[in-house]
Amino acid sequence: NAGVTQTPKFQVLKTGQSMTLQCAQDMNHEYMSWYRQDPGMGLRLIHYSVGAGITDQGEVPNGYNVSRSTTEDFPLRLLSAAPSQTSVYFCAVQGTQETQYFGPGTRLLVL
Amino acid sequence: DQQVKQNSPSLSVQEGRISILNCDYTNSMFDYFLWYKKYPAEGPTFLISISSIKDKNEDGRFTVFLNKSAKHLSLHIVPSQPGDSAVYFCAASPDSGGGADGLTFGKGTHLIIQP
Numbered sequence: 001n002a003g004v005t006q007t008p009k010f011q012v013l014k015t016g017q018s019m020t021l022q023c024a025q026d027m028n029h030e031y032m033s034w035y036r037q038d039p040g041m042g043l044r045l046i047h048y049s050v051g052a053g054i055t056d057q058g059e060v061p062n063g064y065n066v067s068r069s070t071t072e073d074f075p076l077r078l079l080s081a082a083p084s085q086t087s088v089y090f091c092a093v094q095g096t097q098e099t100q101y102f103g104p105g106t107r108l109l110v111l
Numbered sequence: 112d113q114q115v116k117q118n119s120p121s122l123s124v125q126e127g128r129i130s131i132l133n134c135d136y137t138n139s140m141f142d143y144f145l146w147y148k149k150y151p152a153e154g155p156t157f158l159i160s161i162s163s164i165k166d167k168n169e170d171g172r173f174t175v176f177l178n179k180s181a182k183h184l185s186l187h188i189v190p191s192q193p194g195d196s197a198v199y200f201c202a203a204s205p206d207s208g209g210g211a212d213g214l215t216f217g218k219g220t221h222l223i224i225q226p
């Protein structure tokens with residue numbers, strides 16, 4: 001997971017609260033993505049970015065917002081947290097071809 | 112509708128033997144396939160990949176086989192070691208040209224290597 005950092009590692013929110021999950025990379029790659037992983041499920045794509053100023057929706061974008069003002073950072077915002085957003089969130093940076101390098105994850109619990 | 116399926120939630124293999132993890136896909140547009148390994152409380156780690164123009168790719172103890180007509184791929188680990196115990200995810204992408212549309216993942220197979 002070298003080169004991709006995520007903060008915080010763990011967060012507890014109350015329903016309706018907002019927060020930002022941070023992701024930073026030092027690999028100087030253009031493509032970054034956010035995934036969520038739920039128990040018994042694979043990773044599902046939330047949003048992705050092909051470069052600074054460009055973002056797009058993935059498979060499960062509802063309730064999340066992203067922006068990409070720099071190559072290094074790709075924050076994920078929860079506008080009004082819901083219990084259904086309890087999950088583990090992974091940020092990824094795409095290297096050569098389709099290989100994606102993942103951060104260590106943020107565990108989010110929404111009460 | 113699941114486009115990438117890993118039908119075995121878990122697999123137990125003796126140390127030193129071969130581990131075979133299977134993956135099926137339904138989307139004919141997929142042309143690049145990857146395997147990731149994940150330990151608890153860590154992010155997935157890239158293991159090995161294969162392009163649809165190949166039917167086999169090997170990297171040390173790990174070999175991935177692709178059968179396009181059957182829409183099936185498998186990961187072979189020989190010999191299996193205790194450190195291989197992890198969850199393995201199969202993933203696929205429709206774009207081998209560097210597209211960033213993201214990967215479609217299977218649900219994972221928990222591999223347990225028995226001493």
